[in-house]
Amino acid sequence: MGYFSADCLACGHPLLCEWVTNTINAWMTAGVAVTESGSVLKGRYDGYGALISPRGERFEDAVGMTDTSVWHEACWTANGAPTDYRGPSRPSADQGFFFDDGDHALPEPRVVPVDGSRPGVLITYAQLASWTGRELTESDLARITDALPHSSIPDAIGEIASALEGS
Numbered sequence: 062m063g064y065f066s067a068d069c070l071a072c073g074h075p076l077l078c079e080w081v082t083n084t085i086n087a088w089m090t091a092g093v094a095v096t097e098s099g100s101v102l103k104g105r106y107d108g109y110g111a112l113i114s115p116r117g118e119r120f121e122d123a124v125g126m127t128d129t130s131v132w133h134e135a136c137w138t139a140n141g142a143p144t145d146y147r148g149p150s151r152p153s154a155d156q157g158f159f160f161d162d163g164d165h166a167l168p169e170p171r172v173v174p175v176d177g178s179r180p181g182v183l184i185t186y187a188q189l190a191s192w193t194g195r196e197l198t199e200s201d202l203a204r205i206t207d208a209l210p211h212s213s214i215p216d217a218i219g220e221i222a223s224a225l226e227g228s
């Protein structure tokens with residue numbers, strides 16, 4: 062049996078085994094699978110359907126063979142670490158193995174550190190990519206972060222908030 066994989070619910074890229082990653086997408090080996098019965102399995106993807114936990118447990122058939130909801134761990138974390146089953150992940154067209162170098166060259170989604178004692182608003186990687194209509198590189202993300210305070214966004218938030226005061 063050859064390699065196979067499933068696509069992450071957030072970014073649409075496959076879970077990758079360590080043999081096919083490079084520096085930029087090494088984070089795509091860490092996966093989370095949520096089963097239909099609600100178990101949350103976490104580990105590194107072995108390329109053959111199993112997630113290997115940090116303690117060495119093997120979760121066989123966690124990825125691609127059964128109807129699990131599959132995420133990259135970083136994408137899962139950036140989306141609020143959901144533990145609910147969200148339907149089966151799509152089997153990866155390239156089996157998470159037969160692809161060209163640039164195909165999955167996506168930087169790791171970042172969780173912006175927030176003050177944990179108060180709720181906040183997070184702009185996720187998936188949201189930014191959806192607004193811009195393309196995948197973003199590490200340097201795109203750094204430039205967006207720098208540009209945000211000087212953009213119209215702070216004014217827009219102020220306007221939204223003052224509209225709330227009147228309602």
Ligand SMILES: [Zn+2]
Pocket residue numbers: 069070071072073074132133136
């Ligand atoms: Zn992902």
